[in-house]
Amino acid sequence: MEVWHWDDPRIKPHEKKAWEEEKDRGLRAVLHLDRMEVVPLAREDLPRVIPAENPRRVLGLDETPWRKVMTWEGFFSDIWLLDLETGERALIARRSHDERSLSLSPGGSYVVWFQDGHWHLHDGETARSRNLSEGLETGFADEDHDYPGPAPGYGSAGWLEDDAGVILYDKYDLWLFSPAGEPRRLTRGREEGRTYRFVDLDPD
Secondary structure, three states, X not given: OOOOOOOOOOOHHHHHHHHHHHOOOOOOEEEEOOOOEEEEOOEOOEOEEEOOOOOOEEEEEEOHHHOOOHHHHOOOEEEEEEEOOOOOEEEEEEEEOOHHHOEXXXXXXXXXEEEOOEEEEEEOOOOEEXXXXXXXXOOOEOOOOOOOOOOOEXXXXXXXXXXXXXXXXXXXXXXXXXXXXOOEEOOOXXXXXXXXXXXXXXXX
16 A cells, blocks of 8 residues: 655655665765764755865755655755865755756865856855856857756866866857856857867876
């Protein structure tokens, strides 16, 4: 027998499928060896923490507020920035729909993500966010997107050294966005009808 309730966070078929992953889920924490202290990062209301290579911050994703709507609207998450030293967390964005676009800079200072047709940047030092692509003539949402739900972005080529900037894609070109400066288009693919992308030829 299955008992359904109108207020269930997930419909029963989704709940059953998710159970296999949920029942064995562990909650991430960090162990500070210098003082032998464990700082919890993930919690029941913030179950997903994305490991990073910097010693300062990591990202957390919380989809629990949006479980009811995912059946008919798609997958959404709230984005959190977590301090590895203290475990404190700061909310960066609500109802983010393009998890693949989410990127923490190598030094842990900045976060970029794509939402509502624009790229956004959060400064972990000032705790301020801004729209990176607002006012630009080009669009950064997938121009060929033809299925229900918000159009995703085209992704990124990654960060420059020392968190100096991040290279983001539109349909044709590479754009350099620095945390403090103006955006700069690095290629001229749109005029040529040619798509440029960064390819790493060094497997190491």
